[in-house]
Amino acid sequence: MPEVFVSRIDDFAEGDRRIVFHGGLEIGVFHWQGTYYAYENQCLHQGGPCCEGVIMHKVEDVLAPDKTWLGQRFSADEAHFVCPWHGYEYDIRTGECVGNRKLRLKSFEVLRRGDDLYVVAS
Numbered sequence: 001m002p003e004v005f006v007s008r009i010d011d012f013a014e015g016d017r018r019i020v021f022h023g024g025l026e027i028g029v030f031h032w033q034g035t036y037y038a039y040e041n042q043c044l045h046q047g048g049p050c051c052e053g054v055i056m057h058k059v060e061d062v063l064a065p066d067k068t069w070l071g072q073r074f075s076a077d078e079a080h081f082v083c084p085w086h087g088y089e090y091d092i093r094t095g096e097c098v099g100n101r102k103l104r105l106k107s108f109e110v111l112r113r114g115d116d117l118y119v120v121a122s
């Protein structure tokens, strides 16, 4: 299976992303909290470039023990990237659409070879 060069590791900062191309395939690669994730850059809604959207932490409701709403905060653990066309959000760690977790972007293996990163475009 073809391995597509993504970046030198030193050039790929935490929280950054790359879009790589192989044939007609576009793959978004994310560097998030020490791990690399790669997904097809094609939104499950209408095919938009979902991996190119803003990255943001999940917004969570804060509830008191009696379930009274206290406000909102950003999650420390979960982050999403947001399709720029109509706002579908995807979990950066799984590629799941957070509005319906049965939907998931196609994912790709990310390989480290020395100081370089590659995705396996299969």
Ligand code: FES
Pocket (backbone or CB within 6 Å): 043, 044, 045, 046, 047, 048, 049, 050, 083, 084, 085, 086, 087, 088
């Ligand atoms: S194409 Fe991505 S939200 Fe519509």
